[in-house]
Amino acid sequence: MSQSLDTTFAALADPTRRAILSMLLEDDMAVTDVAEPFEMSLAAVSKHLVILTKAGLISQEKRGRVKWCKIEPNAMKEASVWMQSFGQFEELDMDAFERFLEAELAG
Amino acid sequence: MSQSLDTTFAALADPTRRAILSMLLEDDMAVTDVAEPFEMSLAAVSKHLVILTKAGLISQEKRGRVKWCKIEPNAMKEASVWMQSFGQFEELDMDAFERFLEAELAG
DNA sequence: TTGTTCGTCAACCAAATGGTTGAATATGCA
DNA sequence: TGCATATTCAACCATTTGGTTGACGAACAA
Numbered sequence: 162m163s164q165s166l167d168t169t170f171a172a173l174a175d176p177t178r179r180a181i182l183s184m185l186l187e188d189d190m191a192v193t194d195v196a197e198p199f200e201m202s203l204a205a206v207s208k209h210l211v212i213l214t215k216a217g218l219i220s221q222e223k224r225g226r227v228k229w230c231k232i233e234p235n236a237m238k239e240a241s242v243w244m245q246s247f248g249q250f251e252e253l254d255m256d257a258f259e260r261f262l263e264a265e266l267a268g
Numbered sequence: 269m270s271q272s273l274d275t276t277f278a279a280l281a282d283p284t285r286r287a288i289l290s291m292l293l294e295d296d297m298a299v300t301d302v303a304e305p306f307e308m309s310l311a312a313v314s315k316h317l318v319i320l321t322k323a324g325l326i327s328q329e330k331r332g333r334v335k336w337c338k339i340e341p342n343a344m345k346e347a348s349v350w351m352q353s354f355g356q357f358e359e360l361d362m363d364a365f366e367r368f369l370e371a372e373l374a375g
Numbered sequence: 376t377t378g379t380t381c382g383t384c385a386a387c388c389a390a391a392t393g394g395t396t397g398a399a400t401a402t403g404c405a
Numbered sequence: 406t407g408c409a410t411a412t413t414c415a416a417c418c419a420t421t422t423g424g425t426t427g428a429c430g431a432a433c434a435a
Contacts, residue, residue: 167281174277175393179350186354192412205394207413212392226402226411234354241351244280247293247341282423299382312424314383319422333381333432377435384429392421399414405407 165217169240172216177201178209185219185232192221192228272324276347279323284308285316292326292339299328299335 172178181195196206210230213219217236222229279285288302303313317337320326324343329336 166286167283170277170281171392173347173351174274174281176274177393179273182354193410201393202395203411204396204413208393211413223401223412228412232354237351237354240280241348243286244344244348244351247289247339247344278422284423300380308423309425310382311384311426315423318383330382335382378433379435380433381431382429383431384427386426386428388423388425390422390424393419395418396416397414398416400412402409402411404409 166240166243168216169218169236172212172218173240175209175212177206178213181206181209181213181230182218182232185230189229189231192230195230273347273350275323276325276343279319279325280347282316282319284313285320288313288316288320288337289325289339292337296336296338299337302337 173182177199180199184190184195184198192207192210193203195210196203199206210219210221214221217233220231220233222231280289284306287306291297291302291305299314299317300310302317303310306313317326317328321328324340327338327340329338
């Protein structure tokens, strides 16, 4: 679980990757089209997409010679839940809260 | 803003730093006490605390020779809101969450 | 004063990160 | 077939990251 938080937060720490996620929120896109607005090589964007895929934040499916990228919003859930446990619930018993979270994430 | 998301997510990407935040959720702590459970030097933990401070996730206040570390839960809000904007994932089970809250606040 | 504790600083190191370029692979099309 | 397009691979590079150690200054205690 904490390994997945590692990769999720690390993936989200880069502004290019967050921009990619925002783009994919609107629609699925091919790798070339994802890369178009960025001032870096296609290979660099391709690497970012690999990182997002390994973090589970997007999925990629090849149809013909085009690889389509699709956002996977559920992957953000664990990290989002983890973060919310700070801002709002800091006065609570953390052991109980973590048991609650585990039950939530399992379900 | 996106710079602050950079530093926030980068700070959260390290398991040692997340563990520190969890510890500080329970109580304010001196640097030496924060470092105690970790199998690394005090200097290394001190660096992690600098990163958390720069991200605004904690604050540090020196009283005498002891520097106290305090969590700043609001700092996570921007990042949390950003993640929520992807809000296509299922909400937490709010009924279960409210039961949890009641039990916590009663106990 | 002398010594001890608290914490940071400086220099260093290995590994990871984010980028480049050019070649390679795979698919589609005339 | 032959060529263009879509994407990744491989090698390389500079910078950042996360750790180490030893020296240091500041605050307490004897």
